[in-house]
Amino acid sequence: MVDVKSMANPLFLREEELRQGIEMLFFAYRDFTGEPDAILAEIDLGRAHHRVIYFVGRNPRITVTDLLKILKITKQSLSRVLSQLVNEGYIDQTTDQGDRRKKLLTLTEKGVDLEHRLTENQRKRIARAYKAAGAEAVQGFREVLRGIIDPNDQERFEIVTPTMPVQRRGKG
Amino acid sequence: MVDVKSMANPLFLREEELRQGIEMLFFAYRDFTGEPDAILAEIDLGRAHHRVIYFVGRNPRITVTDLLKILKITKQSLSRVLSQLVNEGYIDQTTDQGDRRKKLLTLTEKGVDLEHRLTENQRKRIARAYKAAGAEAVQGFREVLRGIIDPNDQERFEIVTPTMPVQRRGKG
DNA sequence: CTTTTTACGTCAACCATGTTGACTTATTTC
DNA sequence: GAAATAAGTCAACATGGTTGACGTAAAAAG
Numbered sequence: 001m002v003d004v005k006s007m008a009n010p011l012f013l014r015e016e017e018l019r020q021g022i023e024m025l026f027f028a029y030r031d032f033t034g035e036p037d038a039i040l041a042e043i044d045l046g047r048a049h050h051r052v053i054y055f056v057g058r059n060p061r062i063t064v065t066d067l068l069k070i071l072k073i074t075k076q077s078l079s080r081v082l083s084q085l086v087n088e089g090y091i092d093q094t095t096d097q098g099d100r101r102k103k104l105l106t107l108t109e110k111g112v113d114l115e116h117r118l119t120e121n122q123r124k125r126i127a128r129a130y131k132a133a134g135a136e137a138v139q140g141f142r143e144v145l146r147g148i149i150d151p152n153d154q155e156r157f158e159i160v161t162p163t164m165p166v167q168r169r170g171k172g
Numbered sequence: 173m174v175d176v177k178s179m180a181n182p183l184f185l186r187e188e189e190l191r192q193g194i195e196m197l198f199f200a201y202r203d204f205t206g207e208p209d210a211i212l213a214e215i216d217l218g219r220a221h222h223r224v225i226y227f228v229g230r231n232p233r234i235t236v237t238d239l240l241k242i243l244k245i246t247k248q249s250l251s252r253v254l255s256q257l258v259n260e261g262y263i264d265q266t267t268d269q270g271d272r273r274k275k276l277l278t279l280t281e282k283g284v285d286l287e288h289r290l291t292e293n294q295r296k297r298i299a300r301a302y303k304a305a306g307a308e309a310v311q312g313f314r315e316v317l318r319g320i321i322d323p324n325d326q327e328r329f330e331i332v333t334p335t336m337p338v339q340r341r342g343k344g
Numbered sequence: 345c346t347t348t349t350t351a352c353g354t355c356a357a358c359c360a361t362g363t364t365g366a367c368t369t370a371t372t373t374c
Numbered sequence: 375g376a377a378a379t380a381a382g383t384c385a386a387c388a389t390g391g392t393t394g395a396c397g398t399a400a401a402a403a404g
Contacts (some may be wrong), residue, residue: 017302021313063267130189143304274371
């Protein structure tokens with residue numbers, strides 16, 4: 001009887017483990033976002049611009065409203081960075097011909113280039129971590145992280161069944 | 173031959189999977205930090221105060237310098253929130269008797285109370301995700317997240333061998 | 345066809361939290 | 375005694391969020 005709490009809870013939901021989860025998220029996010037900032041600073045842009053460029057790149061022809069839903073910021077706040085990105089030729093705005101109230105946002109070639117430069121570090125960081133941990137750990141990583149996200153946005157990350165079926169232990 | 177890239181790379185390090193990793197981190201962190209902000213707003217504090225309270229709670233008698241290393245912000249920036257927290261009775265400062273230059277920071281009872289209120293949501297969120305994903309997924313989550321963190325801080329999260337030994341596949 | 349709603353934009357003021365730079369005070373270490 | 379360390383302070387500034395009010399064009403609803 002070394003650890004009463006863990007005996008009582010087979011999923012190890014001890015305070016300590018939960019706190020480590022909190023902290024790992026903090027450290028991971030801190031380090032994850034740290035690197036692109038140097039590149040951004042050189043061209044007088046900030047982290048907010050990065051987020052916009054990223055999600056426009058990921059969702060070509062996205063509307064302003066939909067972008068706001070992803071970022072969960074106000075339109076006034078978005079406006080500041082978005083208009084800058086349009087003015088400086090990173091993003092194109094076109095009117096939706098089906099609904100002419102909507103403006104569709106797309107990265108220009110210049111925008112795509114910047115996006116790649118910015119996320120290169122992040123992709124490498126993730127790739128390194130994935131490789132070190134192994135495919136099975138990646139699957140667990142995805143499942144837990146998905147569970148942390150608000151239900152609304154969880155759909156974005158359907159659990160992908162691996163190409164080569166992996167036997168799962170526990171409730172499979 | 174449906175997916176050439178995944179054939180060539182057994183660890184599924186495809187662009188798409190990496191990007192999903194990037195996005196999941198963004199969404200998880202966004203939602204994770206979202207909830208405590210409401211509580212903080214009521215008592216005229218911000219996220220920065222939360223971070224300080226959290227890490228002082230986790231590291232009683234921590235020095236200012238060590239706290240700065242965790243947060244990776246400037247002392248001027250920390251000073252603003254820290255002095256506020258001391259003034260309002262959330263944190264106690266005592267002089268280290270071994271090295272009287274150092275000031276040791278500890279949560280007061282009031283500070284502990286607030287810390288609990290603030291992290292309650294986050295702990296529940298993590299616990300929910302852990303429970304839904306299962307112990308094995310949690311292990312993978314930890315391994316990957318740890319790999320994302322800068323080497324300097326990885327030591328904080330030694331891989332814990334589970335109470336009940338779990339057989340690992342791959343390089344074990 | 346008029347009204348209402350939606351999508352988008354804009355001006356203005358404000359706040360939180362980060363930065364750099366310069367300088368001070370104790371205290372400890374060399 | 376000099377140098378390094380721990381902490382604090384003042385000032386100016388940048389970024390990126392907020393609320394509130396208001397305007398315009400287009401679509402949807404009545």
